[in-house]
Amino acid sequence: MSAPPGKARFSKAVYARPRSLVDVKSHFCPGCHHGTIHKIVAECIDRYGLREKTIGVACVGCSVFLYDYIDVDVVESPHGRAPAVATGVKRAQPDKFVFTYQGDGDLAAIGTSEIIHAANRGENLSVIFVNNTTYGMTGGQMAPTTMLGQKTSTTPYGRDFRGDGYPIRMAELLAGLEGTAYSARVAVSTPAQIRKSKEAVRKAFEMQINGMGLSIVEFLSTCPTNWGMKPLDAQKRVLGEMSEYFPLGVFKERVQADFA
Amino acid sequence: MGDSVTATGRIEIDFERCKACELCVPACPKVCIGMGTAINRQGYASAVFERPDDCTGCAICAETCPDACILVWR
Amino acid sequence: MSALAAPPSKRLLKGNEAICLGAVAAGCRHYYGYPITPQNDIPEYMAAHLPALGGTFLQAESEVATINMMLGTSASGKRVMTSSSGPGISLMQEGLSYMAGSELPAVIVNISRSGPGLGGIAPSQGDYFQAVKGGGHGGYRLIVLAPHSVQEMYALTMLAFDLADKYRTPAMILGDAIVGQMKEPFVASPYDPASTVEKPWALTGCAGRERLNVKSLHLKDNEIEVHNWRLHEKYERIRKDETRAEPYMLDGATIAIVAFGTAARVGKTAIQWARKEGIAAGMLRPITLFPFPRREVFELARKVDVLLVIEMNTGQMVEDVRQSTPLHDRIAFLGKPCAMPTPEEILERIRLLAGRKV
Structure with missing residues (x-):
């Protein structure tokens, strides 16, 4: 085999797969942001040298396959219970790095009790929360984050607040709890957003490393398949109506630990 | 294909891993990437590195790719 | 040695306290739970004593959270216990199914009360079916031990930890308000495990080894069928070797x-x-x-x-x-x-x- 073009001149690798990202093809649909978010998480694990002391907690939904893609120990949790499982891991192994990776149905519907109380206790965990406004794995049903008017397989006429309630803003809600150390909402629909979201995950991880309490990063993500959109159009939706309702930003950032 | 004279970087797209989501195409500030026609084993027409001469090796395409199938050198 | 050689001292002890002493003697340092009558003396004892032993007592927001905290601690390779009563045990069934499927040991104490529903706080054995037939979804078994004295509350709790670890499965102590609340003369016999069990499956970070998963999801061809037969074979071994x-x-x-x-x-x-x-x-x-x-x-x-x-x-x-x-x-x-x-x-x-x- 001949060397790739330019190999002689361009030999410094400036982007390769993060060490903590398993070198396999993912099962995610084309344009799904789960892959992008996995990469960011893996990069941040690498950055702080956490791979060998990390225990990830996978939830139920498309994100359960975390254990196939992130090269760390992973325990599977029942639907919505990841913050409780992570609490059990962290209390048993306080010196380890523990994060959950949860979708919106998982964290913002069935698992609201577990995330609110883990945050309120100030559990020293990091939470990666993927909000794509739908239940992806089960076929695109209404999620707690589904936008008003959005058609899903269980809101065939569009989500109506009069019967279905409103899309829930978790990053803001959790920022209101004393135990939450860090809460931010980010997106990965532009290169600039990707860089910003990395900063947020780094901050979240640093919170845990410094023993500050629960940190959460909410990602606005696409689900092109269940939205019935091309990936580029799905990204436009994130940049448009989704970001209008779910504003990007940092809602809480603790500067000093409450407990020594 | 000889070495590009004007490029300051180079990318490689993993043909078999690409799912043709096209997110890298508008992400490239120099419009170096286009969609190909050859179908990979997953059934997707992979993105291709169409205009290597303008590549700066900025790695924005790689950061954008959800499937981590772009490698970048400078 | 001298402590062991000394004659064991007899004292009056409540059944629920005997469970706590048995758990602590067996090396359990993690307890999660949620208040419910008639077992509150167990969490109260653990709250008072586990922190001093370097352990964790955590009052969870629900029994649903409790059992999942146990899942996390068990996956970390540590001995872990909870106690509850009927309505709370019902809420734990989801987590118990996951733990059985993921083959995670734990000890669950059911100081059972009357049901169905909120029932009452009178002693009852109405949770027998729930305990011995699995309780949650998918087809599995718990090891279920039924003490009938304070001394046995102590001994069977220690045994429950050993059996749970040996077979990588949750074990339940099925008691009731009478054996939980009554006081009897009690002797704290030393903990004498039949064998110590290594836990190479525990998730402790992948330093020096390949990454490990603890999970109950099996989607690949035939995998879940094989998994079910393997669990069945384990339950048959338990039937053969552990009937008492x-x-x-x-x-x-x-x-x-x-x-x-x-x-x-x-x-x-x-x-x-x-x-x-x-x-x-x-x-x-x-x-x-x-x-x-x-x-x-x-x-x-x-x-x-x-x-x-x-x-x-x-x-x-x-x-x-x-x-x-x-x-x-x-x-x-x-x-x-x-x-x-x-x-x-x-x-x-x-x-x-x-x-x-x-």
Whole structure:
């Protein structure tokens, strides 16, 4: 085999797969942001040298396959219970790095009790929360984050607040709890957003490393398949109506630990 | 294909891993990437590195790719 | 050594406290739980004592969270316990199914109360089916131990930890308000594990090894079928090797009570009275409810005239007794749902079965 073009001149690798990202093809649909978010998480694990002391907690939904893609120990949790499982891991192994990776149905519907109380206790965990406004794995049903008017397989006429309630803003809600150390909402629909979201995950991880309490990063993500959109159009939706309702930003950032 | 004279970087797209989501195409500030026609084993027409001469090796395409199938050198 | 050589001191102790002492002696340093009557002395004891031992006591927001915290701690390779009662145990069934599927050990104490629903706080054995048939979805078993004295609350708690670790499966202590709340003379025997179990599957970070997963999801071709057969084979091994039952005054017995827990305790008094009247009564007391002592019941049924099954419910274990012997016409049942049978009414039934006038 001949060397790739330019190999002689361009030999410094400036982007390769993060060490903590398993070198396999993912099962995610084309344009799904789960892959992008996995990469960011893996990069941040690498950055702080956490791979060998990390225990990830996978939830139920498309994100359960975390254990196939992130090269760390992973325990599977029942639907919505990841913050409780992570609490059990962290209390048993306080010196380890523990994060959950949860979708919106998982964290913002069935698992609201577990995330609110883990945050309120100030559990020293990091939470990666993927909000794509739908239940992806089960076929695109209404999620707690589904936008008003959005058609899903269980809101065939569009989500109506009069019967279905409103899309829930978790990053803001959790920022209101004393135990939450860090809460931010980010997106990965532009290169600039990707860089910003990395900063947020780094901050979240640093919170845990410094023993500050629960940190959460909410990602606005696409689900092109269940939205019935091309990936580029799905990204436009994130940049448009989704970001209008779910504003990007940092809602809480603790500067000093409450407990020594 | 000889070495590009004007490029300051180079990318490689993993043909078999690409799912043709096209997110890298508008992400490239120099419009170096286009969609190909050859179908990979997953059934997707992979993105291709169409205009290597303008590549700066900025790695924005790689950061954008959800499937981590772009490698970048400078 | 000197401490062990010293004569063990006897003292009065509550059943629920004996569970705590057994857990601590067995090395359990993690307890999660949620308040519910009639078992609150267990979390209260753990809250007072575990932190000083370098352990964790955490009052969870619900039993749902409790069992999942246990899942996380168990996946970390640590011994972990909770205690609750019927309604709380129901909320734990989801997590128990995941733990059984993920093959995670843990000890769950059910100081059961009356049901269904909110029921009442009277002692009951109405949770038998839930305990021994799995309880949650998907088809699995828990190891279920049924203490009938304070001393046994202690010993069986230690055993529950050992069996849970040995077989990588959750184990349940099925008690009730009587054995939980009563005080009895108690001796803290030293913890003597049959064997220590390594946990190479524990998630401790992948330093120096490949990454590990603890999971119950199996989507690849045939994987879940293989997994189910493997679990089944494990439950069969538990049946074969871990069945425990106490024979009580069975020599020459023509009437044998089959009862567990508090019902068995009362039954023993009635047997003593019956023997004084010249009625050859005895008892087979299942200590493990899963595995149920099927062979013991089978053999006993061939020797006696009557098996009198006594339960504080309307008839649950009696189904396992029927499954254990084809001699169904020898099975009699005395049920006291949500109430403790008195020795008098048991004796009355024994007399009736013995053909005596009452």
